[in-house]
Amino acid sequence: MAVKVAVIGAGAAGLFAAAQLLRRGISVDIYERNDRVGKKLSITGKGRCNLTNKCTPAQVFENVVTNPKFLFSAINSFTPDDTIEYFERLGVPTKEERGRRVFPQSDRAADVVKALEKDVTSRGGNIRLNTRVLAVNRLGAKAEAIYEGGSERYDCVVVATGGASYKGTGSTGDGYSFAKALGNKIITPRAALVPIYLKEDVTSLAGLSLKNVTATISSPGRADISMFGEMLFMHRGVSGPIILSLSSLCAGRVNERGEFSSASLLIDLKPALDEEKLDRRIVRDLSEGHTKAIKNVLPALMPKSLIPFVLKQAGISPERRACDVTARERESLVATVKRLNFTPSHLGGIDEGIITSGGVDVKQIDPRDCKDKLADNIYFIGEVLDVDALTGGYNLQIAFSTAYICARGIAERYNSAQ
Template sequence: MKQILVIGAGPAGMMAAIRAAENGAEVTLLEKMKRPGRKMMITGKGRCNITNAADVPEIIRNIHGNGAFLNSSMRAFDNRDVMDFFVEQGVPVKVERGNRVFPVSDKAQDVVDAMVHRLHELGVRIELEMPVTDILLQEGRVAGVRTKSGAHYKADAVILAVGGASYPGTGSTGDGYAMAKKLSHTIVPLQPSLVPLETEEEWVKDVQGLSLRNVRATLLADGGKVQEMFGEMMFTHFGVTGPIILSMSRQAAKCLADGKFVELELNLKPALTPEKLDARVQRDFEQYIRKSLKNGLMDLLPHKLIEPVLDCAYLDPEKPVHQVTAEERHRLVETLQHLTLTITKTRPLAEAIVTAGGVSVREINPKTMESKLVPGLYFAGEVVDVDAYTGGYNLQAAFSMGNAAGCWSVWNDD
């Protein structure tokens, strides 16, 4: 019976341990935290967005960091397999807006409990509060691991699934990168992905907590368009966040790292052409002709946003509507569709939902997840240089990689 060690009880690690045990291995799962699945507990705002119901090519397109690397592993264990797995474990699922898949209960705890229950059912030995420091080799191949306490565990194969370097409070403190680097693996520089952005403009503090739906946001670097997304965002005391902002943050981080001047241009009324928006503004002005400019926009904008927009358009909020010139009105329309924020930096990597960068995919077999440099060493999850947009894609990637690593660690006879 093969002895398999899995380091890290996150989604990838637990799935790897389950699959290895189902294939007849004796499996030990080593986790540094007091409980398994700590980071899973906070995904999807505590509801756990386990996957996405789109077809596989669409999912891979949304894995913007090395999605093609997952072609084999995802086709071997795709989103339908993930949904079936949880249903079989007694966790029914539902599909929501954007094809996001959640447990019907809306409780991440149910997802984690189901995986832990399956591990126990299969006889997987779970060792908690057991941080690993080194992967041990013998004659060039994996022989086991050493823990922080000095304990040694022997193994025929080791699966490294310790997560990235974001949300360190959940156990993702970058340990895996150090272990992989000691074994001569290349670590692609780490950057935050799915992280809020900080802005230079102070007015965002005045509108913090305000959410906007149906906004088109365009990311600009040195004046050139980098990325454009449509959807929901929110202002914070330091800048901006929300689904479309998080999805653009990887590119923003890259542009900032390259020393570029980064801006975010917001179209608050993307459904209207400039001409139609101008006509709409004129109708509102006719209705509120005896009011001040700030009160003449109450039907067009959220109350909190009116004065910042007028300020950006260089218009006096107290000016009577009937005194607004055509040129001033056109300036207002321009601002409504090109409200620009200067991005100064991302929030810290520790606050990112996902880490971009990690163990280079060039050094991992995409079918088996085995290292091309060290026989018997497998990788799965966020420790690998793979990351995706928000929407269930990152957890799907973790489950697919975990499945491949768990199965092939048992099947391989190298």
């Protein structure tokens, strides 16, 4: 009799696992609580979907924040190159951007979702939309999915319900309760890749994007953590790729509510210039500006909206004439441009997290195929697991790689034709 598997959740991991199972001749029902598949996937990468990172498995591990060792088999079995090849074959040509980030050439996440959905449906996968699974049980050598209005038996159930952030996309943490009921430990879910809120009023900076800057979180008694790249000011804090990544490295610097006790966010606005070069550049700008107020000279060096913050921290009046600026004031200006200082107050909450850190404890999951060691025919893949990575396409790669080894493991287990 044909092997039958239920996949719970039609996100990145669930759709890809289903496609891989179907490819191996296994029949699949996918349960999705939403009225469409891939709701979160369709908003990834600001609607462009950074689907992986063109790097080696070793470089993936360097960017995994939680439990990189668990992912060793998964990432080595299905690598970033495999992801690119898979999507190219499905008719989604890709392109590489800054930081080796890979996107569809069309810049449309919707194309990635459509391609995955077609790979599933064209192979006979049965997608049950608007069907929320309420529990997953083990029944001897079988497993059971209980959903609103019924239940069904399967050879295996694959839980791909995602994390607990961006709940509007359908990932509300249901997989955690399934795992808990089976006896698994859940590592307390918390937001990762979140904005950092600031104590200062930065409303006037909202929308300002800074490219090629270095942001550093500095806390007493701890090594500084720095990232180079792009960041963005919001009404009450900061976000953008380097801030999101920094936020994931703040464990131990915040309390359980995500509040910083004592820390600074230092922004180097000109990382390419050392203090000496920067001073020479400022001397030149000031002498060219000569009779102008300094606030009207600095736009050559930095965005206009930042000038009041920089001058205030440097202790220089915005109206001071360029020719009157003293060597000491210039020194203070250089120091401020290299270390513009803000005070982090807290990390964004779980619903603002691009991903969830925490989840099903990987100690109880077999790293070779993502099988639950406590429930032989139940598997957990993707973000529901206690794994998370920095920005750059690594999180989707984790979803695809864990889905791949799971499908391969189920197929090998039931001796299906490859």
